[in-house]
Amino acid sequence: MSNRMAAFGGPGKKKLEWRRFRYPESLVSYAGWLIAFTVVVFSIEYLNIPLDRILGMLGRMGDILADRYYPPDIEYIMDMDYFGYVVETIQMAYLGALFGLIITIPIAWFASFNMTPSRRFVYPVARLFGMSCRAVHETIWAILFVSILGFGMLPGVLALTLFSAGFAAKLFAEEIERIDMGPVEAMRSTGANLFQIMLFGVWPQVRVAFTGIAIYTWDVAFRAATVVGFFGAGGMGWYLKRNVLQIETERVAAIILSIIVLVIISEALSAWARRAVMKMK
Amino acid sequence: MAVLKVTDLHARYSAKGPEILKGISFEVEENDFFAIIGPSGAGKSTLIRCINRLVEPTSGSIVFDGQEVTTLRRVELRRLRRDIGMIFQEFNLVNRMSVMDNVLSGRLGYTSNLRTLFRAFPREDIDHALSLLDRVGLIDHVDKRADQLSGGQRQRVGIARALMQDPKLMLLDEPTSALDPKISREVMELIKEMAQELKVPCLCNIHDVKLATECCNKIIGLQDGVTMFSGLTGDMNEEKLGEIYAMEVL
Numbered sequence: 001m002s003n004r005m006a007a008f009g010g011p012g013k014k015k016l017e018w019r020r021f022r023y024p025e026s027l028v029s030y031a032g033w034l035i036a037f038t039v040v041v042f043s044i045e046y047l048n049i050p051l052d053r054i055l056g057m058l059g060r061m062g063d064i065l066a067d068r069y070y071p072p073d074i075e076y077i078m079d080m081d082y083f084g085y086v087v088e089t090i091q092m093a094y095l096g097a098l099f100g101l102i103i104t105i106p107i108a109w110f111a112s113f114n115m116t117p118s119r120r121f122v123y124p125v126a127r128l129f130g131m132s133c134r135a136v137h138e139t140i141w142a143i144l145f146v147s148i149l150g151f152g153m154l155p156g157v158l159a160l161t162l163f164s165a166g167f168a169a170k171l172f173a174e175e176i177e178r179i180d181m182g183p184v185e186a187m188r189s190t191g192a193n194l195f196q197i198m199l200f201g202v203w204p205q206v207r208v209a210f211t212g213i214a215i216y217t218w219d220v221a222f223r224a225a226t227v228v229g230f231f232g233a234g235g236m237g238w239y240l241k242r243n244v245l246q247i248e249t250e251r252v253a254a255i256i257l258s259i260i261v262l263v264i265i266s267e268a269l270s271a272w273a274r275r276a277v278m279k280m281k
Numbered sequence: 282m283a284v285l286k287v288t289d290l291h292a293r294y295s296a297k298g299p300e301i302l303k304g305i306s307f308e309v310e311e312n313d314f315f316a317i318i319g320p321s322g323a324g325k326s327t328l329i330r331c332i333n334r335l336v337e338p339t340s341g342s343i344v345f346d347g348q349e350v351t352t353l354r355r356v357e358l359r360r361l362r363r364d365i366g367m368i369f370q371e372f373n374l375v376n377r378m379s380v381m382d383n384v385l386s387g388r389l390g391y392t393s394n395l396r397t398l399f400r401a402f403p404r405e406d407i408d409h410a411l412s413l414l415d416r417v418g419l420i421d422h423v424d425k426r427a428d429q430l431s432g433g434q435r436q437r438v439g440i441a442r443a444l445m446q447d448p449k450l451m452l453l454d455e456p457t458s459a460l461d462p463k464i465s466r467e468v469m470e471l472i473k474e475m476a477q478e479l480k481v482p483c484l485c486n487i488h489d490v491k492l493a494t495e496c497c498n499k500i501i502g503l504q505d506g507v508t509m510f511s512g513l514t515g516d517m518n519e520e521k522l523g524e525i526y527a528m529e530v531l
Contacts, residue, residue: 186442192390
């Protein structure tokens with residue numbers, strides 16, 4: 001026994017022990033890893049995925065792309081007509097995100113566990129609403145609204161509204177749940193009602209984060225907007241679908257290229273705007 | 282007549298949880314500066330929060346200004362809370378809001394939702410806020426954000442906010458624990474002066490026994506939810522203190 005150990009644990013004292021392996025926690029964790037690995041192996045077996053052909057596929061994909069999709073028909077997307085559809089897509093994303101954010105603010109309030117008016121009733125209903133919006137993919141919302149309202153921008157805007165609401169509701173509610181409850185307690189003690197507490201105690205604390213999330217929501221809604229047109233809900237997706245069906249591969253390549261460029265631009269813009277907002281603290 | 286009369290108060294946070302307060306009784310009279318002392322975990326904060334029902338007591342009676350508090354419905358409770366100002370250990374200001382708005386938030390109980398939405402407080406509230414800020418020495422910081430102030434200054438904002446309510450009673454929850462000894466004394470003296478000027482009785486949780494004996498005229502000593510001492514400050518002595526803190530280093 002070294003000196004520093006002898007200083008505390010003299011003879012006759014109970015030996016102190018520590019092990020990294022805990023029973024049964026460590027065993028459960030090992031078993032979890034084993035099960036996950038087994039499931040992956042079985043799935044590959046069951047689905048009959050030929051691993052050797054996946055590698056070969058990459059080469060063939062390059063050939064097809066070079067053969068059919070190159071060169072992209074840039075002239076086709078430089079057309080004013082197409083530009084109109086791009087503008088329509090941006091409008092749809094803007095309106096969808098805006099409406100979604102407006103309905104999200106009360107939903108997020110009701111769905112935040114610390115500030116909800118009623119934990120038994122309002123909270124689960126608001127949570128369920130947010131989850132339902134997220135559970136259905138934006139393209140499925142688009143199909144649904146197109147089948148009800150017909151082709152055009154309106155079903156696209158509605159699909160994006162629900163998509164944005166589902167997306168932002170969760171982030172907003174989490175932001176409200178993260179606030180410092182001290183000021184809330186102080187305002188309760190002055191006799192303020194819940195609405196006043198939200199305005200004076202909560203809103204100043206979440207305002208900046210909400211602005212960041214709103215910008216992010218717009219960015220995500222724009223990406224979703226490029227695809228809802230595929231199902232007839234307006235915007236450039238409709239152009240994409242037409243050319244895919246006509247096997248105009250070089251035009252499809254140009255459209256995909258334009259989507260990539262636009263999404264990158266919108267992402268860069270949103271990242272820049274969010275950084276600017278965060279600087280305000 | 283007693284402003285506040287607490288009788289046999291019991292409190293626990295959950296049905297299975299431990300009982301935090303085990304039958305506390307005391308009376309606060311006009312012009313009292315009433316201290317609650319005791320070690321950490323004795324139930325001081327719970328007791329003070331039961332008075333305005335930020336914590337729901339399980340049984341017992343609290344009579345404030347001739348009204349039974351424990352049975353009030355939600356709207357009546359909000360009305361009652363307007364008459365009780367509260368000052369907190371961690372100040373509980375909204376950091377991202379101006380000093381002025383933090384002080385004005387003390388008037389929310391008197392303000393309509395519409396006025397709250399547009400932050401359109403009546404002129405007399407704004408004048409009142411300015412005179413209070415002048416009195417606590419923050420007239421040059423009115424438009425600063427609360428997080429730009431020092432600890433002592435923040436607690437002064439807290440004092441102004443509580444007095445904005447024109448309270449009939451002040452609850453002070455360890456108002457000086459987050460401050461250094463010198464600032465603590467200044468803040469405590471300011472509270473005492475203003476309470477005397479405005480004739481507001483105070484009920485104060487306090488850790489610092491020396492400060493308590495200097496500022497308060499009555500003391501109740503809690504230990505583990507039970508009253509160990511109750512009486513005038515002059516009757517307090519080392520022996521009784523030792524009992525309350527049960528050999529804890531003072």
